[in-house]
Amino acid sequence: MTAPAPTGVFGALREQLTDAAAAFAGSPDAFAGILAGMVDDVDRALGERLEIFPVCHHSPASALAMARRLRARPPRVIYLELCEDLRPLLDELRNCRLPVAVQAFATELDGFPAEWSPLSVIAPVTEASAEYQAIAYALDTPGVELVLVDRSTDHVYQWAPRDDQPAGPHPAPTADEDAALHGDAVGVEIGDLRPRFAELESYLLHHGKVRHWSEWWEQYVERPLADADHDTYRQVMVLIGSLFRRLRPSRSARDDRDEDRERHMWTRMRQHLAATGADPADCLYVCGAFHAASRVEQFGLDSTAPDFPISPRTGTRWRYGLIPSSHSAIEAQFGLAPGTVSIAAANWTAALGRTRVTPFRLAGQQTGKKGRRSRAVTAPAPSDVTTDRLTGFLAAPPTLDELDEAELRGWCVDIVRLARRNGYLASTADAIAVFETSILLANLRNRARPTPYDFADAAVTCIEKDVVPGRRDVRRLCEILLGGDRIGQVGYDSLPPLARDVLDRLRPLGLDLERRTVQRALLDLRGDPAREACSDLLWMLRHLLPADAVRPIMGERRLGHRSTQESWDLALGRNQRALIELGYEGVTVEQVLEQRLRRAVRGPDATAARALAAVEDAIRLLDSPRLVDELGARAVELLATERTVDDAPEVLRRIRRLLAHHRTTAPALPAWCRAFVTTGYAHYCTLLPTAFVDETTGVRQVGAMLGFLFHLESLALSLGCDRSQLELAVAQAHPEAPAKLALLWAARHHLGLLPLAHLRERCADLLANPLVVPAFPHYLSGFVHALDPVPGLAPFVVETMSAAFARLPDPVLLPWLPTLITTLREHGPELVPLLVREAERTFPATLPALDGWTPPWAAQPAASVSPPTGSPAAGPGPAHGLLVAHPEAVDAVAALLGCDAPWHSPAAPGPPGGGGGSPLVAAHPDTAHAVAALLAPPGRPELSAG
Missing domain, CATH: 1.25.40 (Serine Threonine Protein Phosphatase 5, Tetratricopeptide repeat)
Structure with missing residues (x-):
């Protein structure tokens, strides 16, 4: 039976792949269907009336192809795969130094589990990316409209599985502070091209003789497509996206979300075209190559499928802004190999010099370079009729770049210099070894020109060996050498109002706080009282920002004490992300601090100890009596409702400090302090018997309860408490x-x-x-x-x-x-x-004195037990002589007790050998004996004997 003739532009390629599958697998069924389906996906994507531009995230080849396409045939509308609610932020990119990340942040959740708070979605932007080229062109070209068509940040979490944590590419824990710039935000990337079939990825890495996916992509896709024409680039990228889309082990929830994103994007583009009447020939759809090979029913402008129903957003209040990013942060966010983005940036710079393509750059951007659009090289216009470029590209042998000895020699010399600066015992011999090993590794991997990955492997082998003398290993030094971990910065004009207010209020310090270095600030508050406002702000920032952002070196701020001189280490530029996210919570630092203190005492995990800590912070940092009274009243409520005494030591420590502060600074205790003491007295008396017998309650907690009851007993009794509560509680404890x-x-x-x-x-x-x-x-x-x-x-x-x-x-x-x-x-x-x-x-303090030393308890009388009430009182004995020798002290005590007559009466009969009688001593002999025992020094036992 004769096979039907191939149709379409790619008919010959489809027939060729089908025959190859039949010869390879022995059956033209499943394997041939996959290969033919890939060709169909390419034919379908390139035949769409709305031009689809497939990209890969942070790919220099995609950025070069985008720059060529925009200059050859400038579009009037660009549809970009990015969260639609992030569009207003893109105009602020011109005030920043790339890389930065566009962020949506939310702490007040409505419609999401409370355990997810805070929500954070970011989209990093680098110069060597196709999306930035499209953004820069659209924003700086009059009459061009940029439309973001991907789901909103609210839908990112709406479509996440409702488990304990939202789904998303969370970064792995890392000790590198630059790699942690994105925190635990969910990343949104344009063009995620990576096999979702583990066996396929391992097969490609093994036969490509590379260590990780980024190296395979750079060798087999990135370099060949850097100089490819527009049609070849599009066809190859769609083919790769179709390959990864079809070779999946099974359908997962992520696949469903990807298809929903594609339905959402096509629905938004249809709605925009219908509303504006734009010509699809003047539009460009920029999306990931994975989405370009989509097979959803809404694909294409000629589809008759109904629009995808888009659910409304929740009541969550989102805040938007820009945060600094870095190459290492992007790599950690999306699971790329270390150095991938840095090498891509280096390749982007080299490709610009080689191809003479002038990139698009936002006017006024902090890059140190100016756009040169007037000197752009004219690129050939894309052909109107798509031709088969895949057959020739797939059949052509790989182009072997010639060895650039000057470039490789410079790398080897520079890495040895960097290694010596970081403690390695590297020499010229090591530079030669790195040079030869790089060539050897490249030859083993079937390439004539060593790549940066070959060079890094050779440097690790020849220089690092098994010892890392410093903080940086050789691979990290190679990344620095090849371009470094560039760290972006958000400009002053793009900062939220709170961040700008902080920088303005700290301007009297005379420091450039936007720098990433640690700077020392010296404040003489006595000599320059105008800097007291700076000191107050720094202490508030110390409470709100990470520990290394604002760190006091000298000086402290505690209750009732302010230092006259302070010294601070400030790293606000390095912690710009934290300062920006602080601006999402309020307009001023004081407002944010007040909100956080209220949130701390109103949350589900609030305790009386935390409430007292919030009261202390409000006194130290805000000096707001209204807020202090509110937080204190809440502390009383929390203490009354607590059923455990785990925080009793913390409660005792803080209430002591607060009472001492109010007693020294106010004429009377605040109402909440009095209520806290009385409530705590009754509360701990009630829980004391249970705490004594409860095995889960430690002895430290019981001791703190007794400390609260005993130390604050006089104050509690003066406020109306009953001491019998405490006596009953102790009597009931067993x-x-x-x-x-x-x-x-x-x-x-x-x-x-x-x-x-x-x-x-x-x-x-x-x-x-x-x-x-x-x-x-x-x-x-x-x-x-x-x-x-x-x-x-x-x-x-x-x-x-x-x-x-x-x-x-x-x-x-x-x-x-x-x-x-x-x-x-x-x-x-x-x-x-x-x-x-x-x-x-x-x-005794000396060793000789120990020989003749008698312990005080051994010198006390054996019958020192107090006689029971009603027994005949013993005579005063020698204690009477001590009291007779010091009558003034006893007279003062008697006066305080309301006794007008002196304690010593000459007419009263005295004891035998005594100097006169004493009615007071005779009535209270136990007290006299106790005073004598306490006043008797160890060397004079005659005062305590008797």
């Missing part, structure tokens, strides 16, 4: 853990329910019990945590620990000594210094 049991004993001692002598006896019983001795370090940990709420226990803790070391034998002491150290280090590192200072006051 812990079993040793540390919490010791903490309970300390609390009962503070309340007067457990005398010190009884507490001493309990600890002695614990040391005498062999079964309890291994757990004794945990008891000591509880006593150490009690030093904060009950600081008077410090001498007793020193005494208990000393008694343990004195009484326990070495076989018992040595095993639990490491446990004691690790327990104290883990549970009470901030309280151990209190114990050390008390031990320093108790023990």
Whole structure:
């Protein structure tokens, strides 16, 4: 049976590929269908009335072809594959230095999961890209309209799968700050040409003798198409897009989104042509080669399929702007090999000099070069009738570039120089080795002229070996040598109002804050009070921006304190992206800071500790009493609703500091402070019994609760709280853990329910019990945590620990000594210094004094237990003599207590050997003994004996 004659421009090629498939596979079925379908896709795309220009992202060949096409036959309308709501930002590119990224940013979400916040979509733009050539031509040519037809940034997230995180090409974590310029934004690229079939990619890399996809593309597509004519370029790019589109393992959700994008773009182009009446012959559709081979029903202007239904946008409020980008950031964003974009930029510059094509560049752009459109080389106009250029291109052998020894020699000399500057022991011999190895690698990879990839591999092999002496390896040095990691910058006029306001307010510092270097700012606030406004702004930026953007070297800003001299390291130019995204949240820094503080106390994860931190920040940075009262009232609400005490230490620390600040700066405490103390007193009294027995609550948290109750007890009682709440809470606590049991004993001692002598006896019983001795370090940990709420226990803790070391034998002491150290280090590192200072006051300072030293607790009377109430009072004894010798202090105390008569009455009978009677001492002998014990120095036991 005779096969039908081939039809169409590519009939001969289709027949040739079908015969080759039959001979190769033995059957003209599936394989032949793929090859013939690729030819059909090329024929369909090139036969469309609206000219389709396929591109690859950041491709010098695409940029050259675009520049030639625009000069040969300038279009009147350019449809560009880019998010349609980013169009107003493109006019701001003329104020920037490329590369930059167009960004859409949103923090106030409506219609998306809250876990996705913040949303960020970026589209990086480099000079060596076809999209930039189209943008520059359209914006600087009168009468040309640029229309963006891709889905909006809101639809980027609408079409994302509703899982924990939105789908998108998120960059891998990297330590390089330049590679992290895009953050975790979702990237939008024009022309993603990469196989979606892993086996196909590995096959191409293996037989192409290259390491990664960027190198394969540069060798087999980029270089051959750099000098190709317009028709050849279009046909080859559509053929590659069709190949990658058809060779997919299975249909995925990404494929569905790609087809929806294509339906969206064709629908928008149809709507624009119908609304404006533009002639399709004067229009140009710029899209990725993958989309040029589309097979959706809406493809083409002659399609009868209905328009694609486009859903309305959500209520999310999007903000738009430009952020700086870099070559490494683009590579990290889209998974390209390191150095790919830098090498593309170098190839773009070399191709411009070789082909004499004048690129389009926006007027006034910060590039240091001026456009030269008047000197453009005239390119041949594209032919009206498409001819078959694929057959000749696919059948022609690859062009082997001649070895440029001067270029390669210059690379080798420069890389050795860079390596020596970065600590490598490189020499002229290494330069020769790199030269020869580059040629060898190129020959092994079937090319006569070494590419930058061959040179980089040779340099790593010959110079780096197995040692990297500095921060940069040799491959990174090769990237710097071949063009470097160019970092873009957004111009002042394109910055959001907040960023411009920051630069204007910091202008008195006399620094060029748009530079990427770290600059030192010195502020003498006493000598130049005008710089106080700069200091206030820097402290706010310190709170809002990354740590390395604004870093204080000297000076601090805390409650009630402002430094008179400050020194800052400023890197706002390096952190321009963070400053720009800050401008999306408000007009001034003060407004953004106020919004963030409110958001911190109103969020779902807000706690009382965070609210107190927000109050402190509002006092330090904003000095707004209205905001402080609002945040403080919210802190009271959060404390009353908390059901755990995990943040009790943080709450205690911050409320102490805030109360001290208000007591020294205001005549009376604010209403929210008083409400916080009373609410906290009742709240912690309620939770105290449960916290003592709860295994998930640590001893540190219970100690902080007691610290809040004991330290703020007087203030709480003066505000109307009832002390019986605390006594009932302590009485209802029945812990079993040793540390919490010791903490309970300390609390009962503070309340007067457990005398010190009884507490001493309990600890002695614990040391005498062999079964309890291994757990004794945990008891000591509880006593150490009690030093904060009950600081008077410090001498007793020193005494208990000393008694343990004195009484326990070495076989018992040595095993639990490491446990004691690790327990104290883990549970009470901030309280151990209190114990050390008390031990320093108790023990002698010199070694000779230790021989005759008697511990204070050993010098105390054995019967020092207070007699029970109602028992006969013992005589004053020697304590009376001490009080007689210092009557003024006791008279002052008596006056404070309301006693008009002096404590010493000559007529009153005194004790035997005493100097007169004392009704006050006779009525309260326990107090006299206690005062005598506290005042007795270690060397005078006669004052405390008796």
